[in-house]
Amino acid sequence: MLRVTCPTCGTRPYEEFRYGSLFPVTPDSITDPDARQVDHAWMQDNVAGPITERWFHEAGCRRWFTAVRDTRTDAWSQPD
Amino acid sequence: MNEFVETLLDLPWQADHAPKAAYDVVIIGGGGHGLATAYYLATRHGITNVAVLDASYIGAGNTGRNTTIIRANYGIPESVAFYRHSLHMYADLEAETGCWIMHANRPQLWMAHSVSTARTEQARALMNEACGVPSRFIGPDECAEIVPQLDLTGGGRYPIHGASFHPEAATARHDRVAWAYAQGALRRGVHIWQHTPVVDLLRSGDRVTGVQTAAGPIRAGTVLSAVGGNVTTVAGWAGVRLPIRTHALQAFVTNAYAQEFPGVVSSNDLVFYVSQGPRGQFLMGAEFDRYASYQQATSYTYVQSVARKAITVLPFLAKARILRGWTGICDVSTDFSPILGDTGVDGFLLSTGWGTWGFKAIPAAGEQLALRIATGATPALIAPFGLDRFAKEAAMADPSSAGTR
Ligand SMILES: Cc1cc2nc3c(=O)[nH]c(=O)nc-3n(C[C@H](O)[C@H](O)[C@H](O)COP(=O)(O)OP(=O)(O)OC[C@H]3O[C@@H](n4cnc5c(N)ncnc54)[C@H](O)[C@@H]3O)c2cc1C
Ligand SMILES: [Zn+2]
Numbered sequence: 001m002l003r004v005t006c007p008t009c010g011t012r013p014y015e016e017f018r019y020g021s022l023f024p025v026t027p028d029s030i031t032d033p034d035a036r037q038v039d040h041a042w043m044q045d046n047v048a049g050p051i052t053e054r055w056f057h058e059a060g061c062r063r064w065f066t067a068v069r070d071t072r073t074d075a076w077s078q079p080d
Numbered sequence: 081m082n083e084f085v086e087t088l089l090d091l092p093w094q095a096d097h098a099p100k101a102a103y104d105v106v107i108i109g110g111g112g113h114g115l116a117t118a119y120y121l122a123t124r125h126g127i128t129n130v131a132v133l134d135a136s137y138i139g140a141g142n143t144g145r146n147t148t149i150i151r152a153n154y155g156i157p158e159s160v161a162f163y164r165h166s167l168h169m170y171a172d173l174e175a176e177t178g179c180w181i182m183h184a185n186r187p188q189l190w191m192a193h194s195v196s197t198a199r200t201e202q203a204r205a206l207m208n209e210a211c212g213v214p215s216r217f218i219g220p221d222e223c224a225e226i227v228p229q230l231d232l233t234g235g236g237r238y239p240i241h242g243a244s245f246h247p248e249a250a251t252a253r254h255d256r257v258a259w260a261y262a263q264g265a266l267r268r269g270v271h272i273w274q275h276t277p278v279v280d281l282l283r284s285g286d287r288v289t290g291v292q293t294a295a296g297p298i299r300a301g302t303v304l305s306a307v308g309g310n311v312t313t314v315a316g317w318a319g320v321r322l323p324i325r326t327h328a329l330q331a332f333v334t335n336a337y338a339q340e341f342p343g344v345v346s347s348n349d350l351v352f353y354v355s356q357g358p359r360g361q362f363l364m365g366a367e368f369d370r371y372a373s374y375q376q377a378t379s380y381t382y383v384q385s386v387a388r389k390a391i392t393v394l395p396f397l398a399k400a401r402i403l404r405g406w407t408g409i410c411d412v413s414t415d416f417s418p419i420l421g422d423t424g425v426d427g428f429l430l431s432t433g434w435g436t437w438g439f440k441a442i443p444a445a446g447e448q449l450a451l452r453i454a455t456g457a458t459p460a461l462i463a464p465f466g467l468d469r470f471a472k473e474a475a476m477a478d479p480s481s482a483g484t485r
Binding site (some may be wrong): 001013014019027034035039042043044046047048070071072 | 228324373381
């Protein structure tokens with residue numbers, strides 16, 4: 001079961017949290033403005049590894065925070 | 081693959097013990113989609129110099145993990161036409177392959193628990209009826225006639241206002257579908273290499289010319305990726321960026337219930353669905369986990385939440401015992417429609433965007449992709465589902481794909 005690490009409260013059960021979003025990143029290699037817009041609207045990095053996300057500790061400290069989670073293991077780490 | 085399957089499938093080519101250095105077509109991924117494409121290449125086009133490579137055993141991915149619902153009542157006409165064709169192909173698949181896939185008609189009720197959702201279901205029924213998929217909106221009394229186990233008050237909080245009714249929906253045993261296609265393909269000379277992960281693509285200039293495996297390179301005229309949730313990695317080797325995010329979807333099964341439960345019950349408002357398997361057990365599922373994940377883990381929270389929803393409208397399920405739960409990692413497209421065919425990179429094709437809804441699509445997608453590979457032209461039925469649709473502002477947004485599988 002997924003456990004979420006809140007920077008304020010520590011590691012808590014998933015049910016206390018609400019998933020926010022991840023940060024869409026359009027690669028710099030895409031330079032055409034239209035292509036950048038299509039990429040931003042639809043494309044996904046979909047990394048099998050660490051990704052940066054926003055989470056909300058709804059039934060806890062009620063703070064939004066940014067965290068890094070590995071999509072293969074659910075290991076949490078702090079963002080840079 | 082287990083012993084049962086080993087004996088079920090006759091594997092004559094295994095004497096060779098190693099893949100050939102080159103094939104006309106290499107298919108990465110021995111799920112339903114990869115195997116069906118190989119089968120139709122061999123049976124419809126006589127293209128048998130084909131290898132299917134799977135990192136694990138065939139059917140190890142989502143094909144062996146789904147809740148086996150086959151239906152055609154989708155949200156946009158292009159999808160309805162495609163899934164309708166697949167539904168009809170499924171109905172003929174036992175006769176076609178000679179394999180028993182336990183295909184059974186299981187009419188679907190897609191319930192509404194509010195006046196506004198009832199309008200949505202009325203619209204769904206009308207649109208599908210107009211597209212040639214028999215569908216109609218039925219009131220609560222008819223719902224109870226079809227499924228007597230329903231609590232029409234929905235536990236007091238989710239009264240049943242009616243449902244869109246899809247009498248042609250069906251189920252079939254998922255791994256038997258994979259084996260039926262595998263067996264048909266093998267008999268015609270296709271090679272299936274299990275436990276053979278592809279680790280990279282071979283490229284020459286702008287073209288994909290084959291695959292790299294742990295056992296060495298294999299050249300190919302055409303490479304098709306049909307790898308489920310791992311597609312972003314594989315497409316990345318060809319420099320192709322995808323509108324796909326990998327999400328975990330869980331499902332579970334209960335012990336057997338002797339009384340017949342006549343169909344598939346789905347709820348639009350509660351977002352869950354239930355059907356009875358051939359041995360009398362109940363299969364249940366709901367929506368995919370919101371956050372991206374490559375893990376096949378299950379969670380008590382999920383089971384609890386789905387069970388609570390199910391009991392709201394089907395109180396008798398409170399007595400059922402949950403036997404097993406499992407998870408698949410799904411290639412969810414951002415417009416909830418499949419992505420099929422050309423990628424902009426010569427020699428490299430895709431079968432993806434199957435998300436939580438692609439089991440029902442296996443026959444039609446396999447047939448149509450085989451046609452694309454054999455002729456070089458994209459058939460009309462799948463033309464709306466090309467990867468190029470996003471740049472053309474022609475996304476095929478159909479969230480009802482995911483609503484009830
Ligand atoms: C819980 C659950 C319930 C579902 N319920 C339904 C339903 O009721 N109805 C419906 O229509 N759909 C349903 N689906 C969706 C359906 O299961 C999938 O869309 C469908 O099975 C996809 O088939 P596939 O062949 O594309 O992928 P998969 O079956 O996942 O096959 C991909 C294969 O590729 C292999 N592979 C991956 N990477 C590599 C590599 N690098 N090299 C070689 N091989 C590789 C894997 O081992 C795997 O065998 C459900 C899914 C889940 C998880
Ligand atoms: Zn907190």
